[in-house]
Amino acid sequence: MKMKNLLKAAIRSLTKNKMRTFLTMLGIIIGVASVIAMLAIGQGSRESIQSQISTLGTNVLMIFPQASSSGGVRMEAGTSQKMTLDDARALIERCPSVAYLTPQVRTSGQLVASNLNWRSSVYGVYPDYFSIRNLKIETGNPFTMNDDKSAAKVCVVGQTIVTNLFGEGADAVGRVIRINKIPFKITGVIEKKGQNAFGQDQDDMVIAPFSTVQKRMLAITYIQSMLASATTEDKIPAATAEITEVLKERHRLGPSEDADFTIRTQSDIANAATATSKILTILLASIASISLLVGGIGIMNIMLVSVTERTREIGIRMSVGARGRDVLLQFLIEALLISLLGGLIGIGLGMLVSQVIANLMSWPVTITIQSILMSFIFSSAIGIFFGWYPARKAARLNPIDALRYE
Amino acid sequence: MHRKWADRRVPAAGEDTDMDKTIIAVKSLVKTYTMGDVEVHALRGVNADILPGEFVAIMGKSGSGKSTFMNILGCLDVPTRGSYLLDGADVSSLSKDQLATLRNRKIGFVFQSFNLLSRTSALENVELPLMYNHKISSREMRDRSLKALEQVGLASRSSHMPNQLSGGEQQRVAIARSLVNDPVVILADEPTGNLDTRTSLEIMDIFQKLNEKGITIVIVTHEADIAGFTKRNITFRDGRIMRSVMVGNQRNAREELAQLPVNVEDEV
Numbered sequence: 201m202k203m204k205n206l207l208k209a210a211i212r213s214l215t216k217n218k219m220r221t222f223l224t225m226l227g228i229i230i231g232v233a234s235v236i237a238m239l240a241i242g243q244g245s246r247e248s249i250q251s252q253i254s255t256l257g258t259n260v261l262m263i264f265p266q267a268s269s270s271g272g273v274r275m276e277a278g279t280s281q282k283m284t285l286d287d288a289r290a291l292i293e294r295c296p297s298v299a300y301l302t303p304q305v306r307t308s309g310q311l312v313a314s315n316l317n318w319r320s321s322v323y324g325v326y327p328d329y330f331s332i333r334n335l336k337i338e339t340g341n342p343f344t345m346n347d348d349k350s351a352a353k354v355c356v357v358g359q360t361i362v363t364n365l366f367g368e369g370a371d372a373v374g375r376v377i378r379i380n381k382i383p384f385k386i387t388g389v390i391e392k393k394g395q396n397a398f399g400q401d402q403d404d405m406v407i408a409p410f411s412t413v414q415k416r417m418l419a420i421t422y423i424q425s426m427l428a429s430a431t432t433e434d435k436i437p438a439a440t441a442e443i444t445e446v447l448k449e450r451h452r453l454g455p456s457e458d459a460d461f462t463i464r465t466q467s468d469i470a471n472a473a474t475a476t477s478k479i480l481t482i483l484l485a486s487i488a489s490i491s492l493l494v495g496g497i498g499i500m501n502i503m504l505v506s507v508t509e510r511t512r513e514i515g516i517r518m519s520v521g522a523r524g525r526d527v528l529l530q531f532l533i534e535a536l537l538i539s540l541l542g543g544l545i546g547i548g549l550g551m552l553v554s555q556v557i558a559n560l561m562s563w564p565v566t567i568t569i570q571s572i573l574m575s576f577i578f579s580s581a582i583g584i585f586f587g588w589y590p591a592r593k594a595a596r597l598n599p600i601d602a603l604r605y606e
Numbered sequence: 607m608h609r610k611w612a613d614r615r616v617p618a619a620g621e622d623t624d625m626d627k628t629i630i631a632v633k634s635l636v637k638t639y640t641m642g643d644v645e646v647h648a649l650r651g652v653n654a655d656i657l658p659g660e661f662v663a664i665m666g667k668s669g670s671g672k673s674t675f676m677n678i679l680g681c682l683d684v685p686t687r688g689s690y691l692l693d694g695a696d697v698s699s700l701s702k703d704q705l706a707t708l709r710n711r712k713i714g715f716v717f718q719s720f721n722l723l724s725r726t727s728a729l730e731n732v733e734l735p736l737m738y739n740h741k742i743s744s745r746e747m748r749d750r751s752l753k754a755l756e757q758v759g760l761a762s763r764s765s766h767m768p769n770q771l772s773g774g775e776q777q778r779v780a781i782a783r784s785l786v787n788d789p790v791v792i793l794a795d796e797p798t799g800n801l802d803t804r805t806s807l808e809i810m811d812i813f814q815k816l817n818e819k820g821i822t823i824v825i826v827t828h829e830a831d832i833a834g835f836t837k838r839n840i841t842f843r844d845g846r847i848m849r850s851v852m853v854g855n856q857r858n859a860r861e862e863l864a865q866l867p868v869n870v871e872d873e874v
C-alpha cells in the first residue's frame with residue numbers, strides 16, 4: 201500500500217474514535233511534557249549555578265588545613281591548628297603565581313546597633329580579600345593593612361546587615377555597631393550581591409581586619425583557612441603546585457608524604473555543584489520518563505483493543521490482497537501517529553509549563569534543543585516499540601479466521 | 607432438463623477445452639478441521655475443473671463443505687491435502703504473502719454478509735483491492751473503480767457510506783470490488799443469502815451480465831431457483847461432489863425482473 205493511502209487509512213481510523221485517540225495520546229502528552237519541563241528546570245538550575253559560581257571569580261583558591269587525624273579519630277575540618285599566619289606570609293612572599301592571598305578566620309556574632317540586633321557571620325581577613333572575592337565597596341572605604349596591624353575595631357558590612365540594623369537604604373558608614381559587645385566602626389558597605397548558588401545570602405556578612413577577629417574575638421593563634429587568587433585562571437595549577445610545595449616544606453613533609461592541608465579551586469566547587477544538579481536532572485527526568493513509559497503502555501493497550509475490534513476489517517483487507525506487512529504497517533503507523541502527535545503536543549505543553557514555572561516560582565529554566573529532539577525521538581520510539589506487538593498480532597491473523605471473527 | 611456433467615463436456619463459452627486454459631483445477635482436495643480431539647472432515651477428496659467463461663453454482667445442504675471449498679478456491683484458506691491449480695499455477699505450495707498477492711490479482715470474492723469497510727465510501731471500498739497493488743496509480747484506481755461501480759449500476763452512489771445503502775446496493779458495491787482488479791474468477795459465497803427475492807434477482811442479473819462479458823463466476827447457493835440462473839450446478843454432499851450437471855435452459859434474471867410487480871418494500 202502506498203504511503204499516502206496508509207496515512208489516510210490511519211488518520212481515518214484515528215478520527216473515528218476521537219475521544220479514545222485523545223485519551224491514549226494524553227499519556228504521551230503528559231509524559232513528554234513532564235520530561236521537557238523537568239529537563240528545563242534541571243538545565244536551568246545547572247546554568248544558574250555555573251554562572252553564579254563564575255561570578256565569584258574563577259581563579260580563586262581555598263586552602264584548608266586537613267582534618268587532623270589524632271589517634272585514628274578524624275577531627276572536623278578547620279579544627280586543625282597547624283596553619284599559622286607565618287604560613288600565609290610565606291605563601292604571599294614565595295608564590296609567584298598567586299596574585300593575592302589572605303588568611304581567614306570566621307566567627308559568628310550578635311550585632312547590636314541602638315535597639316536593633318542581628319546575628320551574622322564575621323570574617324577576619326586582609327583587605328586583599330575584596331580583590332580576591334571581587335567585592336565592590338558601594339559607599340565608604342575598605343579597611344587597610346594598617347587597621348590590621350593595629351587590630352582596629354573597624355568593619356565593612358553587607359546590605360542585609362544595614363537593612364536589619366539601620367533600615368533599608370540607610371547610610372551606615374561611620375556608624376558604630378557592637379559585635380559581641382565590642383564596638384566596631386563601619387568604614388564601608390559592600391555592593392549588593394544577592395544569593396549565591398547554594399541559596400546563602402551573600403550580603404549577610406561582616407568583614408573585619410584579620411587580627412581584630414583573630415585576637416579580639418576568637419583569641420586564637422592559628423588561622424582557619426586561606427583564600428587566594430591566581431594571577432590568571434591558567435595559573436591555577438601553577439599556584440596550587442607552589443602553595444603545596446611551600447606549605448609542605450614549612451610543615452616538614454617530604455614530597456611523597458600526604459599533605460596536611462587541602463587546596464580547593466572554584467572550578468572544583470563548580471564541578472561538584474554541577475554534578476549534583478546533573479544527578480538531580482537525571483533523577484527528575486527518569487521520574488518523568490516513567491510517565492512516558494506508562495503512556496506507551498497505554499498505546500499498546502489501545503492498539504490491542506483496536507486489533508481485536510477490527511479483526512473483521514483486517515480480514516476484509518486481507519481477502520482483497522493485503523499482505524501481513526501491509527496490515528503491520530497500517531497499525532504501526534496508527535501507533536506512531538498517536539505517539540508523534542502526542543509528542544509534539546507534549547513538547548508544546550512542556551515548554552508552556554516550563555515558562556509558567558519560570559514566571560510563577562522564578563526558577564531558572566532552560567529548554568534545550570537536545571531535550572526537545574530527545575523527547576521527540578523517544579516518543580516515536582515508544583510508538584514503534586509499543587505498537588509493534590499489537591501490529592504484529594494483527595499481521596499474523598489468517599484471512600479466513602479474521603473474516604469469521606464475530 | 608439437466609444433463610450429467612460426466613455425459614458431455616460442454617465447452618464453456620464456446621472455447622476449446624485445453625487443460626492449460628482451465629481456470630480452476632482441483633484434485634483430491636481434502637480439508638480436515640481439528641478441534642481438540644475431534645476431526646471434522648469438511649472436504650473428503652474433491653475433484654473439479656472450471657473452465658473460462660463458466661458460470662457455476664455450488665449447491666448442497668448446510669455443512670456439506672461448500673464454504674470450505676470456496677474459501678480454498680479463493681486462497682483464503684489452504685487445503686489439508688490435494689492440489690489446486692489456479693489459472694495454471696500451483697497454489698498449494700505458496701506462502702501467505704504469495705497467496706495474498708494471488709487474491710489481489712486473480713480473485714474477486716463476494717461474501718454473504720457483504721463485508722464492506724464501514725464509514726468508508728462505496729468508491730473507496732471498491733478501490734481497496736487496487737490499493738494493495740503498487741503498480742496502479744491513484745488516477746487509474748479511481749477510473750477503474752468508477753467503471754466497476756457503473757457496471758453494477760451504482761455510479762451515482764459512489765460517495766455513499768455502506769450504512770446509507772440498502773443490502774442489495776451493498777452487495778453490488780461488493781461485486782464491483784470483486785471485479786475491479788480484473789480477476790480470472792469471481793467467487794461468491796451465498797451472495798443472495800441475506801437478500802429478498804427481488805434484490806436477489808438484481809444481483810443474479812449483474813452476475814449474468816458479467817458472465818456474458820466472459821467473466822468466469824462461481825457462486826454458492828442452496829436455493830435451486832438461484833442456481834437456475836447459472837450454467838452448471840455442482841452439488842456437494844458430505845464433503846464430496848455428488849453430481850455436476852449442465853443447466854438445460856438457463857433462466858434470465860433481467861426478464862424475470864421485468865415481470866415482477868414493482869414493490870417498494872424491496873429496498874431494505
Ligand SMILES: Nc1ncnc2c1ncn2[C@@H]1O[C@H](COP(=O)(O)OP(=O)(O)O)[C@@H](O)[C@H]1O
Binds near residue numbers: 672674
Ligand atoms: N473453522 C472451522 N472449524 C471447524 N469446523 C469447521 C470450520 N469451518 C467449517 N467447519 C465444519 O466443516 C463442515 C463444512 O462446513 P462449511 O464448509 O461451512 O459448509 P457449508 O458452507 O456447506 O454449510 C461443517 O461440518 C462445519 O461444521
Ligand SMILES: [Mg+2]
Binds near residue numbers: 672674
Ligand atoms: Mg456456507
